[in-house]
Amino acid sequence: MKADGVELVAVCDIDPNKAEAAARQFGIPRHYTDVAAMLDGEKLDFVDIATRMDTHRAIATQVFARGIPAIVQKPLAPDWDEAVAIVDAAAAAGVEMAVHENFRYQVPLKAVRSVLDSGVIGEVTWARISFRTGYDIYRNQPYFRKEARFSILDVGIHVLDVARFYLGEVERLSCETQRRSPLNLGEDTATMMLRHTSGAVSIVENTYESRELPDPFPQTLLVIEGTRGAIRMNPGFRMVVTSDGVTSERIVDSPLLPWTAHPWHIAQESVLLTQRAIIGAWREKRAADTSGEDNLKTFALVEAAYEAAQTHQAVAPPQHRSLKVSG
Ligand SMILES: NC(=O)c1ccc[n+]([C@@H]2O[C@H](COP(=O)([O-])OP(=O)(O)OC[C@H]3O[C@@H](n4cnc5c(N)ncnc54)[C@H](O)[C@@H]3O)[C@@H](O)[C@H]2O)c1
Incomplete structure (x- = not known):
């Protein structure tokens, strides 16, 4: 494709x-x-x-x-x-x-963005966004075992990007890491807390060492609370939206395509959707939503997370000089 x-x-x-x-x-x-x-x-x-x-x-x-x-x-x-x-x-x-950066282009995560844009949950005040799995990701990517900076840089980076996509930029971040498998050199689990400039707070979690079944791999699960309601993404792409005391549920899976296969289909399709979005932006002579400068804001959260885990302090993400506000 x-x-x-x-x-x-x-x-x-x-x-x-x-x-x-x-x-x-x-x-x-x-x-x-x-x-x-x-x-x-x-x-x-x-x-x-x-x-x-x-x-x-x-x-x-x-x-x-x-x-x-x-x-x-x-x-x-x-x-x-x-x-x-x-x-x-x-x-x-x-x-x-x-x-x-393809997570924000996954069909279920795009559906969440549409609900936020519709305003039915009001202003976002709090969120938990989780990527927790025990799926054997080491089979295809055995080099992961030897990465000193492992899970935040590999998958936490996607979840942090989703947190920015939904809740905006981040003032400070704290982080606890764990190395739950002795076979890994670096951290395989991270629990991060973000204070966003809007005042919202989010918990961003990633692990490759969960033993919980059924394993939702490769689904990102979340709950987002707002002033009027909430969005919850349950396993099986079941999105529950509460607005002004009324709750509705719908399935936001993407269709299986001739070149995609369970359980990867959501991630596989997002690769095409990401390429389309980037090339479409360039054709319109504008920067892609996931431009280098945009992605540095996500990378800054990764950098802050590693520093926070080491120093046991909340850390302000570094800023690229072109992103700093002057005056
Ligand atoms: N966005 C996602 O969801 C997602 C998923 C999986 C992997 N990735 C990313 O894809 C990238 C590749 O991961 P992978 O697991 O496929 O790695 P890999 O090591 O399996 O494949 C990389 C390939 O690059 C080739 N290569 C290395 N140096 C090269 C050079 N100088 N010139 C040309 N070819 C060179 C290697 O021979 C190898 O075939 C990583 O950055 C990884 O994080 C992203």
Whole structure:
């Protein structure tokens, strides 16, 4: 499945077998093992960088230096300084960049945003947003075991982005981390408390070591309370909305598509919806909602969470200089 009007003209992987296999599987005419060779050999409108975070800066810098926009997978980088360097490199080259942050494009989470926009629960005052699972994510991504910064950077970053998407920017954040599996080098569980600039408070939770069954993987569960009502997302995509004392429930699942499969379908479809949103914004000559600068505000929460867990203090998220209010 491709985003409308997009043609995949080349694929690059340093592993020649993977490059060749991807080209064959997706009918891509040319494949490369070196990014510079691909950039020299092709005329590209944009590059989608889907390698791991430690390679993003080196690849993105080469792409931007040739005046080509890029979509970069989350997490943008291993740490704040490197994430800022990538965003600054795009700005210096005068090209668009966006981060492939896809949770906010999941059908159930978009449905929650629509309820908030409708105003039926009033002003949001409190929320709990949870991604708790014991699903064996290590099978496909065995490298997780060795990450010193693990679960907040991998999945907490999505949940923090959702918290910003619903409750706005954050003044301060506190965080407790746990390493519940001895097989993991870094934290596999985080419990964070956010004070938003609106005055709202949210609890953001993530774990890869829950033993509760049934396991809702990969669903994000939540409750959001407002001045007139509340929204609760229950397992099975059952969204319960209370407004002025009246409650209604509907299922906000996304349909199974020919290229999606349970239990991943919500996440898989969101990848397409994210690409569509980014490319659509660029076609309209505007920054994507998940632009580099927007995503730095989410990355700042990750950075604050690690600092808060270490210092046992509430931490104000760092600010990129272009985001600071002057005067
Ligand atoms: N948005 C999501 O929901 C989601 C889900 C899963 C993974 N991801 C992200 O996708 C990214 C990749 O994760 P993965 O598990 O597929 O990793 P992976 O290691 O399985 O795959 C990365 C591929 O990149 C290739 N590669 C490495 N360096 C390269 C270079 N310099 N040039 C070209 N190719 C290079 C590797 O050979 C490998 O085939 C990560 O940033 C991860 O966080 C996002």
